[in-house]
Amino acid sequence: MxxxxxxxxxxxxxxxxxxxxxxxxxxxxxxxxxxxxxxxxxxxxxxxxxxxxxxxxxxxxxxxxxxxxxxxxxxxxxxxxxxxxxxxxxxxxxxxxxxxxxxxxxxxxxxxxxxxxxxxxxxxxxxxxxxxxxxxxxxxxxxxxxxxxxxxxxxxxxxxxxxxxxxxxxxxxxxxxxxxxxxxxxxxxxxxxxxxxxxxxxxxxxxxxxxxxxxxxxxxxxxxxxxxxxxxxxxxxxxxxxxxxxxxxxxxxxxxxxxxxxxxxxxxxxxxxxxxxxxxNISMPMNQPYVGSAAFAHKGGIHVSAILKHASTYEHIIPEKVGNKQRVLVSELAGQSNLVSKAAELGLNFDQQDGRSREIISRIKNLEHEGYQFEGADASLELLMREAAGDSNEPFVLESFKIFVEKSADRPVSSEAFVKVNVKGQTMYTAAEGDGPVNALDNALRKALIPFYPDLLAMHLSDYKVRVLDDKGATASKVRVLIESRNFESEWNTVGVSSNIIEASWFALVDSFRYALIGKSSLENTTSDTRPVGLINH
Known part of the structure; x- marks a missing residue:
């Protein structure tokens, strides 16, 4: 030099x-x-x-x-x-x-x-x-x-x-x-x-x-x-x-x-x-040169197809030289190259000629049309891809949940959630209070799962965001909920969309718990019901 x-x-x-x-x-x-x-x-x-x-x-x-x-x-x-x-x-x-x-x-x-x-x-x-x-x-x-x-x-x-x-x-x-x-x-x-x-x-x-x-x-x-x-x-x-x-x-x-x-x-x-x-306590811009999370992120299908052949086609330096990394985003703009690259990250085998690849791309595009956004919710995307690949061994299945919110003149608002889930063939019915309806749901679900999955004690929700997707719909508008969770080892993001904010929160919340359990030995011999719990009604 x-x-x-x-x-x-x-x-x-x-x-x-x-x-x-x-x-x-x-x-x-x-x-x-x-x-x-x-x-x-x-x-x-x-x-x-x-x-x-x-x-x-x-x-x-x-x-x-x-x-x-x-x-x-x-x-x-x-x-x-x-x-x-x-x-x-x-x-x-x-x-x-x-x-x-x-x-x-x-x-x-x-x-x-x-x-x-x-x-x-x-x-x-x-x-x-x-x-x-x-x-x-x-x-x-x-x-x-x-x-x-x-x-x-x-x-x-x-x-x-x-x-x-x-x-x-x-x-x-x-x-x-x-x-x-x-x-x-x-x-x-x-x-x-x-x-x-x-x-x-x-x-x-x-x-x-x-x-x-x-x-x-x-x-x-x-x-x-x-x-x-x-x-x-x-x-x-x-x-x-x-x-x-x-x-x-x-x-x-x-x-x-x-x-x-x-x-x-x-x-x-x-x-x-x-x-x-x-x-x-200042959020870094995603597109900050060299060090931003999007500095080496690729979304367009043509771009991804090219970088899979040679990264320098759309990257001016090797990201690792500044401690960053290449990211492939999967969204409604994605092509099959994006999916194949993402699958490789996850250790999943997706062939571009495989009909499953086309099917999941179509599903992602439909979900994003409904309001889902997987760029900021890698955990939900991984769950969706594992399900499409037949690698979806569900740790629990929702049967029902209820939430009561009470406000009286002389008391603050209180929330109580009741959750009924099937865990390893057993029906668990739990209730819990919380600071709000989502917190109550989190507490009730956690109460049902921890006896079977004690590793969840180390997991907590670290951020919760709500975005109104159609402000013209007023209180009937669709909302997108993004939840960030973490444990001692890592952090992950999940997403849910619905015209009901509680349901959208539930989708994101359940995906968060499911993701926390991926790869754990405790997933063995779980229920064979493979309904996509965190993606109900998608």
Whole structure:
């Protein structure tokens, strides 16, 4: 590979400025550990002068024993008309215990006059004094030229003077910031190339995504000579976010032949992205490049037919290089190639010339016309395919269920479910209460099955979604229910559709229990009744 690019992650600082993102100290420590394992070079932990949470983080992060990353604290240049040694913010950076400090200063004369309301000369001295103070304290100093590109376009000579001052004071890195995210890639290329003629200190890029160009701008800066990229996991950040490191890192490494992290670390990228998304409680876009669940998903029959011959026909990289995987979706747009590929995943033998393949594709298309959606319900799809393949040994069969919902003036709503099922030739009749009708059904069914299948004790429902499919039908509209379930080993999704929300929930619920029991030794010698319990009336 060619030159090494240093990755600077600011998820814990700039990323938390994104709307809806709030991380506890424990969250930040967990993410820092994951970032270190990914191989990033710098982790910006926060602004210790701004809040107690960040002060606690810097105290505790020293206990993590990070192997790759340097932790850096963030702050600003000294206040105007104040000595650097008397500036509270700068002293807090020193007291945080880090070995690297990242400070920003003004590059745009407009900001000097309007935001901090001082003279251009005083701003230059603020930059010099602050960098020199931190260097004298023995710290590595990364200087971020805030609004550099806007400043350069407005007053190139002054913008250059600001970073020359940082260089003269001993800055180890000078990072050019597109803080408003409004620059074009050709502007970034031109400006970074010009700056490189005047500055000998290594350059970095800090791009925001307000024009959906942060990745393009970061790549342009690197190709023009920048050797550090600042960004966040999943592109979190203020307004439209920062540059997404989950796109920048593989683009640099796999497309442009730069070295960012090891191959093994790159293979953890998808899991890190999902981990950070889970901690931040932000759902990742399915179509997020490289790491999204749909990044290598194929739905059209022609596409699937081609990738079965050679994956590169519709995939620009091998998904496993970034820890992702190829997925074949089965839906109303699917052809037999989709089905054959999916069957192979499940260990089922489906021949394209076999009439069963055509039959199940036709059935899936009919079900999706009714409102089913199997792209997000792989477990229900697997059950349907196993049934078509004659591999459907039902663990239980529904005989009936009843639900009572009661509301009185002085009591909250209560729900009670009665379930009658046949399990291994025995009729089980159980009743249970719940927080709602679906919870009551879940409890009653569980009560009937656990004596026969104790492994179900480890299973629980983790999410429940309802979507109205025809809003013109008002309360008589069809609904689609998606249920996510998990145990200690895995998670799975099931679907049910009906004009009755309870019935739709029952379909999805039963499929969830059936799927949990697939492959268990407890399925042996179950009832021979092979009615499709979870797909009643389909």
């Amino acid at each position: 060619s030159d090494s690019i240093k990755i600077f992650d600011t998820t814990l600082r700039d990323g938390t400025q994104g709307e809806g993102i709030s991380l506890s100290v424990e969250d930040k420590l967990k993410i820092a550990q994951k970032l270190d394992e990914l191989g990033v070079h710098y982790i910006e932990g926060g602004w210790p002068g701004s809040n107690g949470k960040d002060i606690e983080f810097f105290n505790r992060v020293q206990e993590l024993n990070l192997k790759h990353a340097k932790v850096t604290a963030f702050g600003s240049t000294r206040r105007k008309n104040t000595r650097a040694e008397d500036d509270v913010n700068l002293n807090t950076l020193v007291e945080s215990g880090v070995k690297v400090a990242t400070i920003f200063g003004k590059s745009w004369d407009f900001h000097v006059h309007e935001a901090i309301q001082t003279t251009l000369e005083e701003n230059l001295e603020m930059i010099f004094d602050s960098v020199r103070f931190l260097k004298n304290k023995g710290l590595e100093v990364i200087y971020d030229g805030e609004h550099f590109f806007d400043g350069y376009k407005n007053n190139a000579e002054y913008a250059l003077q600001t970073i020359r001052k940082a260089e003269a004071a001993g800055a180890d890195w000078i990072v050019l910031c597109d803080t408003n995210g409004g620059s074009m890639p050709e502007e970034v290329t031109s400006i970074v190339s010009e700056v490189k003629k005047h500055i000998s200190v290594p350059l970095g890029i800090h791009a925001h995504n307000d024009c959906e160009l942060a990745v393009a701008n970061s790549l342009a800066a690197v190709r023009a000579g920048a050797r550090q990229v600042q960004g966040t996991i999943n592109g979190y950040g203020e307004r439209c976010g920062n540059v997404n490191l989950c796109s920048v890192i593989p683009n640099l490494q796999l497309k442009l032949n730069y070295s960012c992290v090891s191959e093994a670390q790159l293979e953890s990228l998808s899991s890190v992205a999902r981990y950070v998304g889970e901690i931040a």
